Amino acid sequence: xxxxxxxxxxxxxxxxxxxxxxxxxxxxxxxxxxxxxxxxxxxxxxxxxxxxxxxxxxxxxxxxxxxxxxxxxxxxxxxxxxxxxxxxxxxxxxxxxxxxxxxxxxxxxxxxxxxxxxxxxxxxxxxxxxxxxxxxxxxxxxxxxxxxxxxxxxxxxxxxxxxxxxxxxxxxxxxxxxxxxxxxxxxxxxxxxxxxxxxxxxxxxxxxxxxxxxxxxxxxxxxxxxxxxxxxxxxxxxxxxxxxxxxxxxxxxxxxxxxxxxxxxxxxxxxxxxxxxxxxxxxxxxxxxxxxxxxxxxxxxxxxxxxxxxxxxxxxxxxxxxxxxxxxxxxxxxxxxxxxxxxxxxxxxxxxxxxxxxxxxxxxxxxxxxxxxxxxxxxxx
Ligand SMILES: CC(C)(COP(=O)(O)OP(=O)(O)OC[C@H]1O[C@@H](n2cnc3c(N)ncnc32)[C@H](O)[C@@H]1OP(=O)(O)O)[C@@H](O)C(=O)NCCC(=O)NCCS
Numbered sequence: 001x002x003x004x005x006x007x008x009x010x011x012x013x014x015x016x017x018x019x020x021x022x023x024x025x026x027x028x029x030x031x032x033x034x035x036x037x038x039x040x041x042x043x044x045x046x047x048x049x050x051x052x053x054x055x056x057x058x059x060x061x062x063x064x065x066x067x068x069x070x071x072x073x074x075x076x077x078x079x080x081x082x083x084x085x086x087x088x089x090x091x092x093x094x095x096x097x098x099x100x101x102x103x104x105x106x107x108x109x110x111x112x113x114x115x116x117x118x119x120x121x122x123x124x125x126x127x128x129x130x131x132x133x134x135x136x137x138x139x140x141x142x143x144x145x146x147x148x149x150x151x152x153x154x155x156x157x158x159x160x161x162x163x164x165x166x167x168x169x170x171x172x173x174x175x176x177x178x179x180x181x182x183x184x185x186x187x188x189x190x191x192x193x194x195x196x197x198x199x200x201x202x203x204x205x206x207x208x209x210x211x212x213x214x215x216x217x218x219x220x221x222x223x224x225x226x227x228x229x230x231x232x233x234x235x236x237x238x239x240x241x242x243x244x245x246x247x248x249x250x251x252x253x254x255x256x257x258x259x260x261x262x263x264x265x266x267x268x269x270x271x272x273x274x275x276x277x278x279x280x281x282x283x284x285x286x287x288x289x290x291x292x293x294x295x296x297x298x299x300x301x302x303x304x305x306x307x308x309x310x311x312x313x314x315x316x317x318x319x320x321x322x323x324x325x326x327x328x329x330x331x332x333x334x335x336x337x338x339x340x341x342x343x344x345x346x347x348x349x350x351x352x353x354x355x356x357x358x359x360x361x362x363x364x365x366x367x368x369x370x371x372x373x374x375x376x377x378x379x380x381x
Contacts, residue, residue, distance in 0.1 A: 003067070003103040008057035014042065016066045017057055020093050022282060029142045030149045031274045032282035048236035049126045052077035054115075057091070058107050060100050068094035068101070072108035073126050074115050081232045086379075087112025087372070089122035092134070093150075094157070101157040109370060118373035121166055123148075128229040132342070133169050133365025134158055141362060144303040144339050145248075145273045147171065148365060155366065163368035166380050167228055168345040171363025172354045174304065176326050177336035181358025190324040193317035197259060201325055204254035206246070213242045215256060215263040216306070223265075223308035228344055228381060229367070248273055248295075252329045253302055257309075257318050265309040267322040269302040271295075271335055296334070304340035307350070314349070323357055339363070346381065 008017050018038045021030065042057070044050045053075040060068035071090045079086060089108040094100045105120075112120045124132040131148045136155045143149040175181065193199040204212040217233050224230050233241070245254070250271050257265035276295045280288035304326070309318045330336045340359060343350050369379055 002062075003099055004061045005058050005103055005107045006061070008059060013059060014039065014057075016059055017069050017091075018042070020066055020069050024093055024095065025149070025151070028149070028151065029140065031143055031278045032280075034277060034280060034284065034288070035282045036284060047126075048234065048240040049073075049075070051236040052234055053126060055090075055126055056111050058104065060094065060104055062100075067097070068092075068104050070104040070108050071126065072111035072120070073124075074112070074117065075127060075231070077234055078127070078231055081230075085116060085118040085373075087115055087117030087120045088124050088126070089120055090125040090132075092123040092154075094154075096151075096153045096157070098157055098160055101161050105161050105163070105370070109372065113372055118371070118376040119379065120370045120372060121367060121379065124367070127231045128342075128367070129231055133367050136168075136364050136366045138171060138363030141173075142278070143274060144301065144341065145270055145277075147274075147303070147339075147341055147363070158366075158368055163370055164378065166367045166369035166378070169341070169365045169367065170343045170345055170351065170361055171339055171341040171365070172343065172351075172359035173362040174326075174338045174340055174354070174357060174359040175336070176302075176330035176338055176357075178358065179327055182324075182327070183356040183358070186320045186353075186356050187324055189317040190320040191317075193257075193321040197316055197318075199257055199259050199264070199316075199318055199321055201255055201257050201321065203251050204256060206249050206251065209246060209249070210239075210242050212254070212256065213238055213245070216266045216268065219263060219266045219308050219310060220306065222310050223314075228346065228379070245270075250302075252333055253335075255322055255325060257322060259313070264313045265307075265318045265322060267304075267307040267325070269304045269326065269338065271299040272301045272303055272338075273299070275299050275301070300334050301337040301339070302335045304338055307340075319349075319353060323353060 008014055040046050055071050055073035057071050059066050070092050073088050109120055131146050134154045135148055135150050217238055253269040255267040256263050275298050340354055
């Protein structure tokens, strides 16, 4: 039987869309997300992405059975900022069969073409700052929060579908309890930031998290805007991100570096909620909520998420000071391990910093691209 693709209509289809990875990845290192969270995320009126984007969801069926899924989306905020015409695809899951992937990608492509896009980039769910990329290395390791995990055949099928590599994202394993591995240059450079320039580090506050997130946004917009795939945060995105950060608030790991009272750098690491989700098995009931309540006792690792310095203060040791602060926190908290993930392969400054911290490159994800307009040039620099 050939593959039938249809748009997700109604609750039954959405349930099939959410359930597919639960079936495909059972018994693997994949960690089930909370189903409720996935439903909310995919509900257009509840997800901030839809204040500046549009998306369509599709299912692939064979003999009536769901065998694949994909979304196609346009982020108008992204395109406006970059003056681009990108379309994107995401939430890609499929059984190991080329016909399924080809049909899914062709459907997303047709949707993007109809929106006037000159290319289709992905997978992204829905943006690069959410889950993004096909995992191509590190399959034996559990994913940390918001890291995608898929079996090795995904890469082979995407390559065979004719998708081209746009960018690889690195995942570094970091033992923040082990100072022996740290290049001695880092504490020296960090010390300089404090003594020569007078940089201080404070923590974000739970009560004032929204205003601290405004500070984060200022740094993010200035420091990251030249990074490939940079997505500007809208006010609605920032509200949503603040809410997520509240749910996993961990004062120690939300850092702001200041000079003369002005924010010049931020670092946000997130305790790995996946360790809790692993026990919840996708459900709040009967015991899921209990694991969430005792999450502080379960989580012993963090995901180093965002770390950025205002361009005019780079190379002054501020980042090194924040790196060393991670080691100080690890020494007094339960979380002593971590991963720094989604670091662009071309982000030399950050990759160098991680090497100096003694981190090991253990995971890799690939963002693919398909050009739709003959005049379009590949996006990788
Ligand atoms: C990545 C980033 C935070 C680095 O900031 P930075 O201010 O350049 O870093 P610092 O000055 O604190 O530390 C770097 C210094 O540590 C030392 N150092 C770092 N890694 C080193 C290594 N592997 N070997 C030797 N020395 C090293 C060097 O002295 C280096 O100084 P230099 O850059 O002038 O050569 C900054 O480039 C940035 O904000 N980028 C945009 C945001 C981003 O992409 N973040 C990462 C993804 S989350």
